[in-house]
Structure formats: C-alpha cells, structure tokens
Amino acid sequence: MSARSEHQSVPLSVLLKRELANEKIEKPEVVILHGQASENKKGEDFTLLKTECQRVLGDGVSTYSVFGLFDGHNGSAAAIYAKENLLNNVLSAIPSDLNRDEWVAALPRALVAGFVKTDKDFQEKAQTSGTTVTFMIVEGWVLTVASVGDSRCILEPSEGGIFYLSADHRLESNEEERVRITSSGGEVGRLNTGGGTEVGPLRCWPGGLCLSRSIGDMDVGEFIVPVPHVKQVKLSTAGGRIILSSDGVWDALSAEMALDCCRGMPPEAAATHIVKESVQAKGLRDDTTCIVIDILPLEKPPTSVPTQKKPVKGMLKSIFRKKSSESSTFIEKEYLEPDVVQELYEEGSAMLSERLETKYPLCNMFKLFICAVCQVEIKPGEGISIHEGLTNPGRLRPWDGPFLCSSCQEKKEAMEGKRTSDRLSSGSD
Template identity: 80%
Template sequence: MSSKGEHQTVPLSVLLKRESESEKIENPEILHGQASQSKKGEDFTLLKTECQRAMGDGVATFSVFGLFDGHNGSAAAIYTKENLLNNVLSAIPADLNRDEWVAALPRALVAGFVKTDKDFQAKVASVGDSRCIFESGEGGIYYLSADHRLECNEEERERITSSGGEVGRLNTGGGTQIGPLRCWPGGLCLSRSIGDMDVGEYIVPVPYVKQVKLSTAGGRLIISSDGVWDVLSAEVALDCCRGMSPDAAAAQIVKEAVHTKGLRDDTTCIVVDILPLEKPSAPLPPPKKAVKGKLKAMFRKKHSEASSQSDKEYMEPDVVEELFEEGSAMLSERFATKYPLCNMFKLFTCAVCQLEMKPGEGISIHAGTSNSVKLRPWDGPFLCSTCQEKKEAMEGKRPSGSRHGSDSD
C-alpha cells in the first residue's frame, strides 16, 4: 500500500494490456445470420454492417440490425425497412464526436420512428412485440427490448384509456369474451407500431430505447418476431443453438419454434455474434444456468488463476453497462431538456422531421403539457405545425384514418 501523498505506479504490462483491450472493444468482430419461415410474407429484415459516418473526430463505423413484422399487409413493414434508418441518421447533427453521437442517438431514434410513421401515413419504430435478447460471453442474459402487447403491459393499457381509447377482448355475444386484449377502435393487440391509423392514433410509433455498453467477453444477440417468442423462452432459444454459427443458429431457432407449435405466423430470426478480435466465432462458451424467470442485470468478468497478482490488483471491472433506457410514449418527455444535448441541435429546426423554421414559427414541444408551468412556451425543442398535429394525435386529441402496420426491433 502506498502512503498518503505518494504516487501509485502501474506495471507497464497492465497499461499495455488495457490499451490493447480498449482497441479491441472499439472494433469487435461482428458475425450475423438470419432465417425465416413465412406464412403471410409480412416479415422483413435489415442487416447492414460497416456503415460509415463522418464524425467530429474522424470516420466511425457501425452496424444496424432490424426486424419489421407487418400486420394487415406488408406495406408499412417495407416502407419502414427502406426509410427508418435514414430518418434516424438525419436527426443526428453532423460533426459530433463518438460520445456525443452515442448520446444523441436515443433522441434521434424517437424522431426517426415518428417521422417514418408520419411520412408513411401521408404517402400511403422498438415498437411492437418483436423482441431482442443478448447473452454475454460469461452467461448473463439481458432483455434489450420491451414488449408492447396490451396483454402484458399495464402501463400501456393505462396510457391508451387515459387518451380516450378502449381496451378489451373480442365479444362473441352474450358477454363471452375471447382472445388477447385489444385496442378499440381497430382491434390491434399491440400498443405501439408504425402505420396503424384507424385506432385514433392511440397506437403510437414512439420507440422504447435501451443502450448498453458490452464487455470484452462479447456475446450473442437474438432478434426474433413473435413467431419465435410465442413459443420459446429466451433460455430455450439460446440453448437450442449453442455452439452454432449465426446462420445455423438462426435456422435452428426457427426450426425449434415451428416444430413446437407449427407454422402459425411468419417466424423470423436474426442472430448476431459480437466477439473480441482474438476470440473464435464459434462455439460460444456455455453459460451458467440462470434461475428460471430471473435474468441477470449485470456480471463481473472473472480472471483466470494464471493472471498475475499485479494484473488482479490493477484490472478494472469488466461488465455489461446500461447507458440509457427510456420507454415513455410522450414526445414532451422524450425530447425534454433533461437530456444533455441542448447544444447539439439547431434551435429553429423541427425536432421530428428536421424542417428548418423561422423564429416564431415553431411550436414548443412542451406546449399544453404539465411541464409548461415550469417551462415557458418559447422554450424548445420545437415542432413544425404538422409534427405538432402528429403529437396531438398521439395524445388522443384528434382522430385519424385507415390501417396498416409494422412493429419493429
């Protein structure tokens, strides 16, 4: 132990190891695969790796994986696949450094989902019940999305009814009710989707967003439509494809789901392996068995017994770290000034569609909300008139038109 006032020295080997690991974390190896069995032809996927974006501190690469489960037709799913990513990226200011870009992404996701829904309705969002799970290389299992089925989400049911919608099951007459809980009018069993327009817009496109920083152990990401999750638990989905490549794993998960209950719906799966550069792509190390019904929230990486005492003394904890989580359906909350992003966004630009406005033309995102007592009407962010109409519609302040839809992860 060093005495007070003395500097504690760190072995050079430890410093070099930290630097080496840091470089590998920035550029992990990404392997992916997908599989699907179609009944309706309404599931679509988006897989893009090595996407480049100019940033304030150079050029960065990122990968995008999306699953779009259409209902009542494929129009909204196709439109979302083709436009959502560009709408999200256009909502991120230029010349941000890496940390600023990551911090701006949650707000940009909200803007991109709402703009996609708004544009689709004019021309013809995680929203829905597709689900994303992650298993770390050390065996921890994490839910990275939130289900928006009315059957299992009390908060969403309360939001819809407080906005003027109704939630209930199909009535076959004589008081007998069947099936899952649905939103009326419209009869949709989801509370969030893109493109549903005959439900008074109580069904909103505002996404649940969760950001996590992965550990150096890497892990496996599984994104699947409800055709998988209606049949398989997270543990079963992961166990049935243990040690397989991403392509083979995706095919096995779909096969397992269809074998269990038959092909009742489009059944689609994306598997992504995120591994440090020095690790092989397969097989993944077997996880510790989790207690049924309980998923780990965080894990600490264990060091091998061969590690030196100095390594153990100076090694920093290696964990899956949650950076951001927000699921509110209210734009006034998702664009609130609590985000440390005020200087990143233009003052007179619509926060949703990025339309440039003259001073005085924009409508404060806080106008008419309970926050307006504390925040003045001229406090931003601002919306253009059409995006303000969209905001009011999502809060149940006006009706809307016909129906298609897509839920996304």
C-alpha cells in the same frame, strides 16, 4: 491570384473531413458475425442487416452496424416502407460534427424522432397496414435497441445471464399501456362475439389491434403510437450473443430455450435451428423470423460463442428487469466496472415532451429553426416548443426548445389524446 482564390474557396472543414476519410479510419474494435433464417406464412416479415457502415465525425471516421426486424400486419406495405426509410430518418436527426461519444449519446433521441417521422410519412400515403419494429445500432461495444410491438431482442453476454433489450407492447401483458390508451380516448377489450361473450386477447378499439405501439396502422387511431422503447447498453470486452426474433419465435420458445437450443453454433446455423425449433413446437401459425448476432473481440476466434450459462450478479439482473429511477439518464464514459454489461440508458415513455427533453449532454442536439422530428426548417416564430401545454413544466419555459413544426405538433397532440383522431377503423389483425 485565381488559383489562390480557388484554393481558399474550399472550407477547412471539408479538407479535414477528406483527410480523415482517406487516412484516419478507425479500426473496428469488434468482430460482428450474423445470420438469419425465416419460415413464411404470410410473407410480412422483413429484415435489415447492414454492417460496417461508415460515418465522418468531428473526431474521425468510424463504423457502425444496423440490424432491424419488421413484422408487418394487415399487409406488408408498412414493413417495407419502414425497412427502406427508418435508418435515414434516424440518421438525419443526429447533428453533424459530433464526436464518437456524442454520436452514441444522441442515438436514443434520434431513434425516437426517426420512428415518429417514419410513421408520420407513411400514414400520409393513406395505406392501412402496420408493422412492429425492433431496431438495433451497434457502435463498438455499445448496443442501442429501439422497439415498438412484440418482436423481442435478448442478449446473453459471455459472462453469463440473459438481458432483455426490447419491450413487449402487447395489450394483454402490458398494463401501463392499457392505462395510457384508455386515458387517451381509446378502448381496450376482447372481441365480442355477441351475447356478452368475449374471446381472444385484449385489443385496442377502434381497430382491434393487439398492440399498443407500431408504425403505420392509420385505421386504429393515433393512440397506437410509434414512440419506441429505447435501451442502450455497453457490452464487456468479452462480447456476447444477441437473438432478435419476431413473435413467431417467442410464442413458442422462452429466451432460455432459444439460447440453449443453439449453444455453440455459428450465427447462421443458430438462426436456422431456432426457427426450426419454434415451428416444431407450435407449427407455422405466423411468419417466424430470427436474426442471431455474435459480437466478439478481435482476438477471439470467430467460431467462439457463449458455451455455458453463468450466474449473473443480482444487481445486474434487477437493473435489466426493473427500470431504475435514474435509468433515463445517460451515464458518462468513465465506467466503474469495465468487465460487465453496463446499462447506459432506458426509457419507454410515449410522451414526446419526455423523450425529446432538453436535459441532455449536448448543447447543440436541437437546432432552433429545425423541427426535432421531421427536420424541416421552421421560420422564426412558427416553431412550437415540445413543452407547450405541459401542466407542470418545472424549470422549462414555453419558449425553450426543442421545437416542432405545426404538422408534428398535431401528431404529438393526437398521440397524447389532446385532440380526437379522425381515423376510424375497419379492423386489424
């Protein structure tokens, strides 16, 4: 009887997961080759490269890879902290027991929650450094890229064309972000040297940061937000090449130049050559870091990379360079054109109420008594709806989830300019 009781004490879900882990690990669909190179001036660039990470899902065990670039400023503390904590914060925001398609669909929301939690936790350490982040998760043929700052991620699929998977949050070039900051209580202008003379790029004041989004930077006001632009695409089965680089590369080379200068090279040599070309063109004025990733079908020789540029359909060019009206809606897994790059999701709003909305294919994406950002338990009656205070909530009601704890609600309100940040600045690069 005791043996029988011991056997019954093991939940069925645990036994199933053990069987899946031991016997049913899916074979990877793709070969991922990568290389990185860097030239340092300040020592504030950091990278994260993790391949063949395993996870147990509701329908089996699968693998994914993670690539991250963290370009720090005003010190390296924020970049190091984000490198060490961001992935875990993203994964903790994904519900358990999702199948593969649901897991991929959950990534855009989880990335938003993970970025905000990482920023919130780091700022509690009262350190004033900050970091840009470009963060990519590769699951099969699906690439999900989240970005804050001015590092850049580009894709050249095997069928040709250049697609931009990240956003540039430099105030000099992003008018939408300038409007957002000024409407939230910040000021945007150039450095005033006295006598009315203004020099340099546009900056956010207080603080003097040239970027509108980052992780950290507690000394420049909370209208510099950590909410990332997220883009998700599905490659064709022919694969492609990705270049993920800090601004030290993109200040010197265009996307076309970066791809052309390393064409035919394996990833490690390609990354080294891109960095070399960048430094030769502009000199080593900043940390210059490059990650090159080739995603190839299993049957394709590992050394095969895109060898020539081919014209891309005008329709595809337009959807990757200009956001469509339906770009923030997840597309179902039946794709009409399986042999070209597919855009699955894109959204860049800085509003958490829009980024964590309930209009989603997963009914269990957000649990009732768990904060959607920091994942702490919320007592009944203490959770605050992400939609609270909206002037035009539509069909949403104040008691509809997802919910935030009081601390994350304060963070949300500060980022939206609904309360005055008490963080003053002493200046940042």
